[in-house]
Amino acid sequence: MTLTDVLYKDLIKIPLVGTTKKAIIEELVTTLTTSRKLPNKDEILSAVLEREELGSTGLADGIAIPHAKTNAVEHIYLVVGVAPEPVEFEALDGEPCSYFFLVLAPMNESSAHIEILSSIARTTSSPSFKRLLKASRNVDEVYSLFID
Numbered sequence: 001m002t003l004t005d006v007l008y009k010d011l012i013k014i015p016l017v018g019t020t021k022k023a024i025i026e027e028l029v030t031t032l033t034t035s036r037k038l039p040n041k042d043e044i045l046s047a048v049l050e051r052e053e054l055g056s057t058g059l060a061d062g063i064a065i066p067h068a069k070t071n072a073v074e075h076i077y078l079v080v081g082v083a084p085e086p087v088e089f090e091a092l093d094g095e096p097c098s099y100f101f102l103v104l105a106p107m108n109e110s111s112a113h114i115e116i117l118s119s120i121a122r123t124t125s126s127p128s129f130k131r132l133l134k135a136s137r138n139v140d141e142v143y144s145l146f147i148d
Contacts, residue, residue: 001112003119006078007146010035012139014082016100021089025049025066028079028102036077043072044104058091062134063124067103069113076105076112080142082133099124099133 013031018024025048033041047070051057058064079102086096101120105113123129129145136142 001076001115001119003078003116003123003146006076006116007080007143008035009139009143011078012080012142014136014139014142016081016083016087018083019085019087021052021087022049024064024081024083024087024089024100025052025102028066028081028100031081032077032079032102032104038073040072044068044070047072048102048104056090056092058089058097059121059124060091060093060095061124061130062086062091062095062098063101063120063130064089064091064097064099065101065103065117065120067105067113067117069105069107069110071107073104073106076103076109076116078103078116080146082136082142099130 018027029045047068048066051068057066081100083098086098089097103116
């Protein structure tokens with residue numbers, strides 16, 4: 001499974017308006033539950049926040065990958081968000097984050113969940129990709145970046 005298998009324009013939010021870690025996570029979850037008409041927003045949000053309590057999913061270089069496995073979803077979902085100003089996310093490098101990749105998977109999709117997380121980490125490790133992502137100004141530009 002690759003990023004392009006789960007990337008949809010309606011699940012890209014640019015710009016994010018949240019200014020705190022919790023607000024960003026809530027905004028990403030709301031983007032998903034609204035777009036896909038999922039009735040269990042609170043359950044999904046709780047799963048992501050519980051996972052975040054185990055350790056921050058803020059990586060480095062402005063990238064965060066909040067994620068969770070939960071039976072509140074039936075499919076793997078990816079929500080991409082770009083914040084206009086960096087947000088403190090307790091990242092491993094101590095720097096704030098601007099690029100967020102929310103990954104949700106059902107409990108029985110562990111291997112696909114790991115594949116998506118690995119794919120995000122690989123893709124975002126490219127300096128040229130990060131430069132292009134930073135220059136993206138709308139959903140179409142972000143989507144094209146991944147598809148191209």
